[in-house]
Amino acid sequence: MTAINSKIPEGSLAEKWTKHKAKIKVVSPANKRKLDIIVVGTGLAGASAAASLAEMGYNVSAFCYQDSARRAHSIAAQGGINASKNYQNDNDSVHRLFYDTVKGGDYRAREANVHRLAEVSGSIIDQCVAQGVPFAREYGGNLSNRSFGGVLVSRTFYARGQTGQQLLIGAYSALNRQIGKGAIKMYERHEMLDIVKIDGKARGIIARDMVTGEVKKYGAHAVVIASGGYGNAFFLSTNAMGCNGGAAWQAYKKGAFMSNPCYVQIHPTCIPVHGDQQSKLTLMSESLRNDGRIWVPKKKEDAEKLQKGEIGPNDIAEEDRDFYLERRYPSYGNLVPRDVASRAAKERCDAGFGVNNTGLAVYLDFKYSIERLGKDVIEARYGNLFQMYEKIADSDPYTGPMQIYPAIHYTMGGTWVDYNLMTSVPGLYAIGEANFSDHGANRLGASALMQGLADGYFVLPYTIGDYLADEIQIPKIDVNSPEFEKSISAVQARLDKMMSIKGTKPVDYFHKKLGLVMWDYVGMSRNEAGLKKAIALIADIKKEFWSDVRIPGDQGEVNQELEKAGRVADFIELADVMTRDALNRNESCGGHFREESVTPDGEALRNDEIGAYVSQWEFQGEDKEPIMHKEDLKFEVVELTQRSYK
Amino acid sequence: MSEKILNNLKIKVWRQKNAQTKGQFETYPIDNISTDTSFLEMLDILNYQLVEEGKDPIVFDHDCREGICGTCSLFINGRAHGPDDDITTCQLHMRKFKNDETITIEPWRAKSFPVIKDLMVDRTAFEKILQSGGFVSVNTGGVPDGNAIPIGYDDAEAAMDAASCIGCGACVATCKNSSAMLFVSAKVSHLARLPQGQVEAARRAKSMVAKMDELGFGNCSNTGACEVECPKGISITNIATLNREYLKAKIAD
Numbered sequence: 068m069t070a071i072n073s074k075i076p077e078g079s080l081a082e083k084w085t086k087h088k089a090k091i092k093v094v095s096p097a098n099k100r101k102l103d104i105i106v107v108g109t110g111l112a113g114a115s116a117a118a119s120l121a122e123m124g125y126n127v128s129a130f131c132y133q134d135s136a137r138r139a140h141s142i143a144a145q146g147g148i149n150a151s152k153n154y155q156n157d158n159d160s161v162h163r164l165f166y167d168t169v170k171g172g173d174y175r176a177r178e179a180n181v182h183r184l185a186e187v188s189g190s191i192i193d194q195c196v197a198q199g200v201p202f203a204r205e206y207g208g209n210l211s212n213r214s215f216g217g218v219l220v221s222r223t224f225y226a227r228g229q230t231g232q233q234l235l236i237g238a239y240s241a242l243n244r245q246i247g248k249g250a251i252k253m254y255e256r257h258e259m260l261d262i263v264k265i266d267g268k269a270r271g272i273i274a275r276d277m278v279t280g281e282v283k284k285y286g287a288h289a290v291v292i293a294s295g296g297y298g299n300a301f302f303l304s305t306n307a308m309g310c311n312g313g314a315a316w317q318a319y320k321k322g323a324f325m326s327n328p329c330y331v332q333i334h335p336t337c338i339p340v341h342g343d344q345q346s347k348l349t350l351m352s353e354s355l356r357n358d359g360r361i362w363v364p365k366k367k368e369d370a371e372k373l374q375k376g377e378i379g380p381n382d383i384a385e386e387d388r389d390f391y392l393e394r395r396y397p398s399y400g401n402l403v404p405r406d407v408a409s410r411a412a413k414e415r416c417d418a419g420f421g422v423n424n425t426g427l428a429v430y431l432d433f434k435y436s437i438e439r440l441g442k443d444v445i446e447a448r449y450g451n452l453f454q455m456y457e458k459i460a461d462s463d464p465y466t467g468p469m470q471i472y473p474a475i476h477y478t479m480g481g482t483w484v485d486y487n488l489m490t491s492v493p494g495l496y497a498i499g500e501a502n503f504s505d506h507g508a509n510r511l512g513a514s515a516l517m518q519g520l521a522d523g524y525f526v527l528p529y530t531i532g533d534y535l536a537d538e539i540q541i542p543k544i545d546v547n548s549p550e551f552e553k554s555i556s557a558v559q560a561r562l563d564k565m566m567s568i569k570g571t572k573p574v575d576y577f578h579k580k581l582g583l584v585m586w587d588y589v590g591m592s593r594n595e596a597g598l599k600k601a602i603a604l605i606a607d608i609k610k611e612f613w614s615d616v617r618i619p620g621d622q623g624e625v626n627q628e629l630e631k632a633g634r635v636a637d638f639i640e641l642a643d644v645m646t647r648d649a650l651n652r653n654e655s656c657g658g659h660f661r662e663e664s665v666t667p668d669g670e671a672l673r674n675d676e677i678g679a680y681v682s683q684w685e686f687q688g689e690d691k692e693p694i695m696h697k698e699d700l701k702f703e704v705v706e707l708t709q710r711s712y713k
Numbered sequence: 714m715s716e717k718i719l720n721n722l723k724i725k726v727w728r729q730k731n732a733q734t735k736g737q738f739e740t741y742p743i744d745n746i747s748t749d750t751s752f753l754e755m756l757d758i759l760n761y762q763l764v765e766e767g768k769d770p771i772v773f774d775h776d777c778r779e780g781i782c783g784t785c786s787l788f789i790n791g792r793a794h795g796p797d798d799d800i801t802t803c804q805l806h807m808r809k810f811k812n813d814e815t816i817t818i819e820p821w822r823a824k825s826f827p828v829i830k831d832l833m834v835d836r837t838a839f840e841k842i843l844q845s846g847g848f849v850s851v852n853t854g855g856v857p858d859g860n861a862i863p864i865g866y867d868d869a870e871a872a873m874d875a876a877s878c879i880g881c882g883a884c885v886a887t888c889k890n891s892s893a894m895l896f897v898s899a900k901v902s903h904l905a906r907l908p909q910g911q912v913e914a915a916r917r918a919k920s921m922v923a924k925m926d927e928l929g930f931g932n933c934s935n936t937g938a939c940e941v942e943c944p945k946g947i948s949i950t951n952i953a954t955l956n957r958e959y960l961k962a963k964i965a966d
C-alpha cells in the first residue's frame with residue numbers, strides 16, 4: 068500500500084462540509100434497520116455516536132470494558148468544552164476557533180477537518196443543554212464561559228470542575244434511552260481483542276467477556292473504534308488505569324494506518340510524583356491557570372531550602388518570586404499552551420529551581436486571586452479541584468500554593484482517518500481521542516471534548532451513511548465464516564500463550580519499566596541518540612515480557628492480570644512505533660520537542676520544509692519494521708508562522 | 714506532606730471465587746507502605762506480592778483513581794469508601810491508618826448487587842433503572858440554541874449538585890434496607906430542576922421507581938445513612954423531590 072487519499076472535498080474551506088454533506092449518500096430508513104454497526108468504546112465519542120446512530124435507525128452494538136458506559140475516561144475531564152458561540156461578544160467566530168486550533172496544533176492538522184470541527188461546535192452546546200447538562204450559568208440565566216490556554220477569547224463552557232462528567236452523563240443518558248428501547252445492545256465488561264476483515268472490509272470484532280472469560284464473535288456492516296487514547300504507554304499518566312491502546316492497535320495490525328503516534332501531550336498542571344508506589348498522576352485542571360500564578364524562587368538558595376523542607380513558600384518574599392511564564396511570555400502569561408508551559412517548568416526544575424523534595428515541582432498560587440476576588444469566588448469556581456488536591460497532597464491550597472509538575476495526559480496521534488473518519492480499512496472508522504485527526508501536534512484545552520462529541524453527534528452519523536449506502540445488499544454478517552474462525556483462534560492462541568509463560572514477574576513490572584524508558588527518552592524532550600536507545604530497550608522489554616511474565620488464575624473467570632497483560636503487550640509494540648515516529652520527525656513541533664531543532668533562545672523550532680506531513684505507519688508483520696507513508700499537509704487559508712506567545 | 718512509613722499492617726479481605734460459591738475472609742500481612750500512598754495503591758502492592766508468591770491477586774473494581782468514575786467500591790472497616798468523609802475509595806490515603814492496624818475490606822453487600830468475584834460486584838441494576846427513564850427524550854439535532862431558555866443560577870447550581878452522583882452504589886451498600894432511593898432521587902432531581910427535564914419529570918419518577926422496586930432494592934425508611942456515606946454529598950432532600958414527582962404521576966394516573 069502507499070499513502071492513501073484523505074478525501075478532502077473540493078471548494079473553499081468554509082463551504083467544504085456543507086457541500087460534502089449535500090453530496091454524500093444517505094441510507095433509507097427501511098435499509099438502516101437492516102444494517103448493523105459495532106461501536107467499540109462508549110466514552111463521549113462512542114456514546115454520542117452509538118446513540119445518534121440508533122436514533123437514526125441503525126442496529127447498534129456497543130462495547131466498553133468498564134461495568135457501565137458512564138465510567139469511560141471522558142468522565143474525568145474537568146475544565147470545559149470549547150465552542151465558537153461568541154456569547155461573550157469578544158469577536159469569537161468559527162474562523163477564530165478554527166485558526167486558534169490550527170495554530171495551537173502547531174500547523175500539523177488538516178485545515179478542512181479543523182474547520183468542520185469549529186463549524187459544528189455550537190450545535191454541541193445546544194445538544195447538551197437539551198439533554199439536561201447543567202452548564203454553569205450567569206445570574207441572568209445565560210450560559211457562562213471561561214478562558215483556556217492558548218487563546219484570547221472566552222469560549223469554554225463548563226459545569227464546575229466536572230465538565231466531562233456532565234457531558235458524558237448527557238451522552239450516556241441518550242445511550243440509555245436507546246438501550247431501553249432495544250435499539251442498542253450494550254456489552255459492558257467486554258474487551259475487544261481483534262477486528263475481523265472479510266474481503267478487505269471490516270465486518271466485526273472478537274471480544275472477551277471479562278466476567279466469564281468467554282471469547283466471542285460479533286458481526287456488523289461497519290465497525291467504529293472509539294476507544295480513547297494511549298497515554299498509559301508511559302505507565303504514569305493522568306489517564307484512568309484501564310485506558311489502553313489495544314483496540315486501535317488491533318486495528319493497526321489489521322491494516323489501519325497509525326498516524327503521528329509521537330504526538331503526546333504533557334499537561335503542565337498535575338500533582339507531582341511522590342514516590343515509587345504511585346499508580347497514576349492526577350491532573351489539576353488547566354482552568355486553574357485562569358486564576359493561579361505559576362512561580363519558582365528567583366534565588367537558587369531559596370530553592371535548595373525548599374527542597375530540604377527548611378522553609379515554606381510563604382517565607383519567600385514577593386520580589387524573590389520568579390513568575391517565569393509571565394516573564395518569558397508577557398502577552399499570554401500563565402495561559403500559554405500546554406506544551407510551552409510544560410517545557411518551561413522542566414527548564415526551571417532542570418536548572419535547580421524546583422520546589423519540593425524531588426526538585427520536580429513548581430508552585431501554582433491562588434493567593435493573588437483570593438486577594439482580588441475573595442475566597443468565595445475561588446471556591447465556587449474550583450472547590451472540587453481544591454478538595455481533590457487536599458485529599459491527595461494533604462495540604463490546603465487556600466492557604467499555600469499547590470505544587471504541580473507536567474505529566475502525560477493526552478495523545479494527539481492515533482488511528483489515521485480520512486475526512487469521513489474512515490480508517491485505511493474500508494468500513495472501519497475511528498472517532499474521538501482514538502483518531503489522529505484534529506489537534507495536530509498539540510491539543511488546546513477544552514478541545515478534546517468538543518472533538519469527541521463533534522465526531523459522535525454530528526460528523527460520523529452523516530459520513531458513515533456514504534459507505535453503508537453501498538452495503539445494503541449485504542445480509543447479516545455470518546460469524547461462522549472462515550475469517551471469523553481464524554481471528555478467534557488467533558485471539559485464543561495469544562491468550563493461551565500469555566497464560567502458559569508462567570514466568571516470574573507480574574505484569575506491572577513490565578509496564579513500569581516500559582513507562583520509564585518512554586518518559587526518559589520519548590517524553591518532554593527527545594534526541595536521536597536517546598530515541599535509538601529507546602527502540603533497543605523496548606525490544607528487550609518485549610522479549611523479557613514474552614518469556615517471563617507471570618499471570619496467575621484461569622482464563623475462564625475474572626482475571627485482571629490477564630487483562631493488564633494483553634494491554635501491556637500492546638503498549639510495548641505501540642511504544643516502538645511511537646519512538647520510530649519521533650525519530651523520523653526531525654523537527655520540534657507542538658508536544659514533540661527535538662533537542663536538535665531549537666531557536667538560539669531555546670524555544671522549539673518547527674521546520675515546515677521537512678515537517679508539514681501526517682505520518683501513516685503501516686504494519687508489516689510481527690517483529691518486522693513498519694513502513695511510514697506521508698500525507699502532505701497543504702495550507703490554503705492559514706499562513707504558517709512560528710508560534711509565538713510572547 | 715509529611716510522609717511516614719507504615720509497618721505490620723494486616724489486610725483482612727473478603728475472598729469469593731464467584732457468585733455461586735461462598736466466600737470467606739483471608740488475612741495478608743503487608744509492610745513498608747508510605748502514608749502518601751493511596752489505599753488502592755496499597756492493594757496494588759499487596760497484589761504484586763501475591764502474584765510473586767504464586768497466589769491469586771485480589772479482584773477489585775477501579776478505574777479513574779481520582780474520585781469521579783464511580784468504579785471503586787470497597788467497604789473498609791465497616792464504612793463504604795472507608796474512614797474519611799466525602800471521598801471515594803480511590804481517594805482514601807494510607808495516612809488514615811496506623812502501624813499494626815488490621816484493615817477489613819468487604820465488597821458492597823446488597824441483594825441487588827451480587828458479588829462477581831472477591832470485592833467486585835455487579836451493579837447492572839443501576840443501569841437498568843436509568844435505562845427505564847433517566848434521560849430527557851430528545852434526539853440528536855433539531856434542538857434550540859443553548860441560550861434560548863434562560864436557566865437561573867440557583868436552578869443550574871441545584872441541578873449540578875444532584876447531577877454530581879457518580880453511581881458508585883455506596884448509598885445502597887450503606888442502607889440497612891439496601892434502598893436505591895438516594896441514587897434514583899439524584900437523577901430525578903437533576904432533571905426536574907431544569908426546564909428541559911421538567912416536561913417528563915413525573916413520568917420519569919414513576920418508571921424509575923417501578924424499575925427500582927422490580928429489581929429488588931429495599932424501601933427507604935429515612936435513616937439518612939446513605940447521605941452520610943455518599944462521596945459526593947448528595948442530599949436526602951432529593952428524596953423529597955422524588956416523592957413529590959412520584960406523587961404527581963400517581964395523581965395523574
Ligand SMILES: Cc1cc2nc3c(=O)[nH]c(=O)nc-3n(C[C@H](O)[C@H](O)[C@H](O)COP(=O)(O)OP(=O)(O)OC[C@H]3O[C@@H](n4cnc5c(N)ncnc54)[C@H](O)[C@@H]3O)c2cc1C
Binds near residue numbers: 112130148
Ligand atoms: C484528567 C483529564 C482531564 C481532561 N480534561 C479535559 C477538558 O477539560 N477538556 C477537554 O476537552 N478534554 C479534556 N481531557 C481529554 C478528554 O477527556 C479525552 O480526550 C476524551 O474524553 C476522550 O474521549 P473518548 O470518547 O475518545 O475516549 P474515552 O472517554 O477514553 O472512552 C474510551 C472508551 O473505550 C472503551 N474501550 C477502550 N478499549 C476498549 C476495548 N479494547 N474494548 C472495548 N472497549 C474499549 C472504554 O471502555 C471507554 O468506553 C481530559 C483528559 C483527562 C485524562
Ligand code: SF4
Binds near residue numbers: 884885896942946947
Ligand atoms: S447517591 Fe452518592 S452514594 Fe449513591 S450512587 Fe450516587 S454518588 Fe454514590
Ligand code: FES
Binds near residue numbers: 775777778780783802
Ligand atoms: S476509581 Fe474512579 S472513582 Fe474511584
